Amino acid sequence: LKIVVCVSGGGTNLQAILDAVDEGKVTNTQVIAVISNNAGAGALDRARARKIPGIVMSPKKYADREAYNQAFTGRMQELAPDLVVLAGFLVRIPPQMVSAFSGRIVNIHPSLIPSFCGVGYYGLKVHEKVLERGVKITGATVHFVNEGMDEGPIISQKAVPVEENDTPEILQRRVMEQAEWILLPKAIDDIANGRLRLEDGRVYSASYF
Numbered sequence: 001l002k003i004v005v006c007v008s009g010g011g012t013n014l015q016a017i018l019d020a021v022d023e024g025k026v027t028n029t030q031v032i033a034v035i036s037n038n039a040g041a042g043a044l045d046r047a048r049a050r051k052i053p054g055i056v057m058s059p060k061k062y063a064d065r066e067a068y069n070q071a072f073t074g075r076m077q078e079l080a081p082d083l084v085v086l087a088g089f090l091v092r093i094p095p096q097m098v099s100a101f102s103g104r105i106v107n108i109h110p111s112l113i114p115s116f117c118g119v120g121y122y123g124l125k126v127h128e129k130v131l132e133r134g135v136k137i138t139g140a141t142v143h144f145v146n147e148g149m150d151e152g153p154i155i156s157q158k159a160v161p162v163e164e165n166d167t168p169e170i171l172q173r174r175v176m177e178q179a180e181w182i183l184l185p186k187a188i189d190d191i192a193n194g195r196l197r198l199e200d201g202r203v204y205s206a207s208y209f
């Protein structure tokens with residue numbers, strides 16, 4: 001499975017994928033490129049360390065969003081991955097890319113969708129809202145990307161406890177370590193090895209021997 005990983009920040013989810021591939025926990029998979037909207041993203045350093053091409057495409061460099069959307073979609077079609085993985089990617093996926101790669105884009109979100117997701121719910125903000133609301137359980141979700149925001153068919157979820165003295169940073173770290181870095185490599189391995197079936201907007205793990 002050829003995958004392109006889209007990133008905006010430190011790239012700890014990318015790192016989890018790269019390590020899982022190297023350790024043989026994710027098989028039949030090759031990360032062929034990493035794309036970031038942010039030239040300073042630490043994720044690009046992680047790609048460089050593994051000699052994986054890093055590409056920067058920032059919406060700011062384009063006349064308007066439509067020009068960026070065309071360029072981004074065109075670049076992805078040139079790369080022609082089997083799967084696009086959004087790992088802490090903070091830019092909206094162009095509608096034309098969602099349809100061109102329908103059923104072949106996955107995203108990791110640091111909450112139990114449909115809670116704490118949608119516009120404004122990204123990064124640390126998600127965990128701030130979780131703490132504000134006082135929920136006792138949070139977690140992460142891997143889902144297919146459709147034209148909505150965090151609304152595509154859910155592939156997997158993993159719960160994480162909220163502790164009494166959690167700060168947003170402590171909670172974010174726990175969600176990453178105990179959920180994100182486990183769920184995303186597993187989902188990629190399942191897709192790479194034909195273990196998932198997407199039918200009528202629902203995801204089933206096809207029986208496999």
Ligand code: GRF
Pocket residue numbers: 007008009010011012013014043087088089108109110122123124172176180
């Ligand atoms: C983190 O908030 C993570 O929860 C979310 O994206 C942000 C950056 O992740 N998935 P990463 O370290 O760049 O993978």
